[in-house]
Amino acid sequence: MNMSLDVPDLTGNLPPENGIFVGRAVELMLLEQSSPIGSTVIHGVLGAGKSALALRHAHEHRSDYTLAWWMRASTAEQVEGGLAELAAYLNPWTSELGSRRAANVALAWLQANPGCLLVLDAVDRPQHVAALVAQLHDCGRLIITTRRDVYGWRKWAGTQVIKLDGLEPEDAVALLSGGESPTGSVRTAAAEVAAELGHIPWALHQVLAHRASTGLPLSDYLTQLRSSPVPLLQYRTADGTSLAHVWDSTLATIVEHSPEAITVLMALVRDPRALVPRSALNELGLSLPDVLDGVRMLRSHSLLLVLTEQVIQLHPLVRTILRARHSLSPRTESCERADTTARSEDTQ
Numbered sequence: 001m002n003m004s005l006d007v008p009d010l011t012g013n014l015p016p017e018n019g020i021f022v023g024r025a026v027e028l029m030l031l032e033q034s035s036p037i038g039s040t041v042i043h044g045v046l047g048a049g050k051s052a053l054a055l056r057h058a059h060e061h062r063s064d065y066t067l068a069w070w071m072r073a074s075t076a077e078q079v080e081g082g083l084a085e086l087a088a089y090l091n092p093w094t095s096e097l098g099s100r101r102a103a104n105v106a107l108a109w110l111q112a113n114p115g116c117l118l119v120l121d122a123v124d125r126p127q128h129v130a131a132l133v134a135q136l137h138d139c140g141r142l143i144i145t146t147r148r149d150v151y152g153w154r155k156w157a158g159t160q161v162i163k164l165d166g167l168e169p170e171d172a173v174a175l176l177s178g179g180e181s182p183t184g185s186v187r188t189a190a191a192e193v194a195a196e197l198g199h200i201p202w203a204l205h206q207v208l209a210h211r212a213s214t215g216l217p218l219s220d221y222l223t224q225l226r227s228s229p230v231p232l233l234q235y236r237t238a239d240g241t242s243l244a245h246v247w248d249s250t251l252a253t254i255v256e257h258s259p260e261a262i263t264v265l266m267a268l269v270r271d272p273r274a275l276v277p278r279s280a281l282n283e284l285g286l287s288l289p290d291v292l293d294g295v296r297m298l299r300s301h302s303l304l305l306v307l308t309e310q311v312i313q314l315h316p317l318v319r320t321i322l323r324a325r326h327s328l329s330p331r332t333e334s335c336e337r338a339d340t341t342a343r344s345e346d347t348q
């Protein structure tokens with residue numbers, strides 16, 4: 001078998017960028033400063049724009065890298081499969097080797113050819129990519145995107161960690177306005193809709209999709225979002241997603257691993273305060289270790305912000321959606337399960 005891996009054109013497999021990109025100047029600068037060698041973890045809540053940020057950097061700095069390879073990496077199998085695909089891209093004959101051996105060929109090639117960019121998108125656990133980070137740390141650039149905010153990322157010496165949250169308010173307004181700078185009441189409505197949704201780009205795109213198909217002005221969207229949000233949140237865009245259902249799989253995972261976390265979550269959803277003193281969680285009938293475990297779990301899924309030792313805050317987007325969902329009828333399954341768990345915990 002011909003094992004030489006010199007291919008004439010190393011364009012790689014970067015996905016194209018999709019539509020307008022606003023803001024993130026600081027994060028792009030941080031990424032730029034640490035290229036072209038080293039590892040970066042971009043973590044943040046669902047839809048914060050982690051993948052879009054990595055993609056923007058990759059396209060903007062494509063010429064800094066000899067090869068740019070993008071792979072989904074939410075499981076260990078996907079990591080291996082993505083590397084095997086890279087091996088096959090470099091030399092189609094490696095597809096005869098089987099996934100593991102092909103992945104090793106890709107790894108050896110990356111080590112022997114410094115200067116590549118590898119994006120590991122949607123990583124769920126540090127351990128799925130830890131070996132790769134250790135092996136490539138000094139010979140290429142790795143960018144990891146993940147919803148998980150866990151200590152594991154910070155254990156890797158020399159790894160840059162970027163937390164991504166909502167857009168800057170003016171960037172969110174620009175996104176909602178198709179790149180324009182609106183004035184007057186249109187601007188005010190855009191700013192307030194964006195704030196209700198925590199300035200999260202994915203949620204703002206859901207609003208844009210709704211507007212594109214219904215023509216509802218932003219001021220009316222805002223009124224409805226505040227007075228009777230359920231139909232807006234349940235609105236499904238062409239890709240089948242809706243604001244109301246976006247947390248379903250996350251909630252299901254949390255219910256499975258930590259019923260305490262759901263008790264804490266529902267208490268925070270019901271609490272009228274945006275900033276909640278930790279002491280409020282002492283009244284849930286849970287032991288201190290269970291409260292701490294619940295907070296840790298919610299935080300690790302980026303649903304919760306721990307502001308100080310005394311104060312915590314539900315992510316604004318999570319708060320808006322789960323509060324509205326709490327009044328849904330018929331109730332959705334995972335919310336129902338979450339509430340049932342919370343009620344049975346309450347009565348123990």
Ligand SMILES: Nc1ncnc2c1ncn2[C@@H]1O[C@H](COP(=O)(O)OP(=O)(O)OP(=O)(O)O)[C@@H](O)[C@H]1O
Binds near residue numbers: 021122
């Ligand atoms: N800075 C931005 N400007 C304009 N649109 C953006 C920006 N960031 C993200 N988007 C858009 O918002 C949507 C969600 O972004 P993206 O998929 O990058 O989020 P994510 O944080 O990777 O989400 P997930 O947690 O599901 O992986 C996409 O349609 C993306 O194009």
Ligand SMILES: [Mg+2]
Binds near residue numbers: 121122145
């Ligand atoms: Mg992503």
